[in-house]
Structures are given as C-alpha cells and as structure tokens.
Amino acid sequence: MLPNIDISESLFARVQSFAIPLVDTFETVMHKALDALQAQNGNPGGATSNSARTLNPAAAPNLSFTTVHSILLNGKRMPPAETYWNNLLRAVIIKANETLSTEELTELVICNNVVGKKEDNGYNYLKEAGISVQATEANKAWKATYLVAKAIKLPLEVDFSWQENPKAAMPSQHGKFVLAWD
Numbered sequence: 001m002l003p004n005i006d007i008s009e010s011l012f013a014r015v016q017s018f019a020i021p022l023v024d025t026f027e028t029v030m031h032k033a034l035d036a037l038q039a040q041n042g043n044p045g046g047a048t049s050n051s052a053r054t055l056n057p058a059a060a061p062n063l064s065f066t067t068v069h070s071i072l073l074n075g076k077r078m079p080p081a082e083t084y085w086n087n088l089l090r091a092v093i094i095k096a097n098e099t100l101s102t103e104e105l106t107e108l109v110i111c112n113n114v115v116g117k118k119e120d121n122g123y124n125y126l127k128e129a130g131i132s133v134q135a136t137e138a139n140k141a142w143k144a145t146y147l148v149a150k151a152i153k154l155p156l157e158v159d160f161s162w163q164e165n166p167k168a169a170m171p172s173q174h175g176k177f178v179l180a181w182d
Contacts, residue, residue, distance in 0.1 A: 018081070027163065028067045032080050052159050052176035057146050060177070063138035063160075065168035072157040085141035088158065090126055090133060092148045097129035099152050105129060108151055110144045111136045146179070153181035 007015075012026075019029050055061065063085070071078040071088055074095060078087070089111070096105055106113055112134035117125045123132040136144070149156050156179040162168040 025163070031067050031069060031161075032083065052161075052174040054176045054178055057142075057177040057179055058150075060139070060142055060146070061175070062169040063142055065163045065165045065171075066138055066160045066175075067163060068158060068160045070157075070159045072155075074155055085138045085145070086124075086135045089136075089141045089145045089148075090124060092145050092154060092156070093131070093133060094126055094128045095154055096148045096152045097126075102130055105148075106131055108148055109133060110147060111140050142177075146177075149179050155180055 015026060015029050015033075018033070019026075066085075068083040068085060068088070070080070071083050071091075073088070073091055078091065082091075093105065093109060096108070100108070102115060106115060109131075112123075114123070114132050115130065116132065118132035119125050122135045124135065125132045135141075145156075148154075156177070158177045159174070160176070161174045162170045162172065164172045
C-alpha cells in the first residue's frame, strides 16, 4: 500500500503552479521537479535513464498513462518543463521544416494539422513551420514523432515511465526510445 502524505496548502499551491491543467497530476509534477533537481546536480537522466528498458520505437507499447522524464533531441536536452509527448512532436516538426517542404511535412504528420495559423480546438501554431498541429494523445503523438524523425533521420532519445495506474500498459516501469541513424 502506498503511503499517504499530508502537505500544507502553500506547498500544494506551489506544486500546482507548475502543473499543466488536465495533463499533470501531483505525481507528474513531482517527477519533473526531481528530474530538474537531478539535472542541476549533474545527473540529467535521473534514475530513469539507468533503469529504463530500451523499447522498439517503431512498435511502441501503449503509452497511455506515461510521464516523459527527459528528451534528448538532436543532441540537445529539452527543458524538463517541456517534456511532454506533444511538445516533442512540435519540436520534431519544427526541425523537419528545415529540410522538408510544407506539403511534405503536412502529409507526413499523421495527426490533425492545417497549413497556416489555427489556435482553437487544441491546435498550436508552429510559426517556424507555417502549420498548426492539434494536440493529441500520447500514442498518436509518439507515432507521428517517430515517422517525422525517421523521415529526416533525426537522433532522439526519450526516457519515460508508466504511472502507477492499473490501466497503464506497464505500471511503474521505465521505458526508453532511442533513434540513432547511421
């Protein structure tokens, strides 16, 4: 049985200020805070990178109920506050825009996207790419990320874990995707 921990209202409010509504739980915010602290202390991957099981990125298991801990995109670590599946997808699309035409990019991105600026219904405008992409669930965000990264041979490492949830594919387990191209 997991321990119950009482915290003050002020600490709860402080943690809540770092949470993304309808995305984060108290636990995901704590993971991100600890990852940031570990990165500051010279251990950027935290405990997840040492115990993570490397999985096949082309045949990903169900990523529902996962928390992304760190992302290394083209040799550069994304800030802990940006480590979400949809943020990764947007970053990969922006990078792909450097080598692909808008038409090639919109055909390659399998989630909802439109050319031009659209910022309602969950769309995010990617000025650098000239397209708007609708936020999506983890599985589709990863599949779209993988397809775009593969097309441009973009090196990528993602460390993540499944939340302790009975609906998670591998509760409390750590996983890692590594895309390295020759």
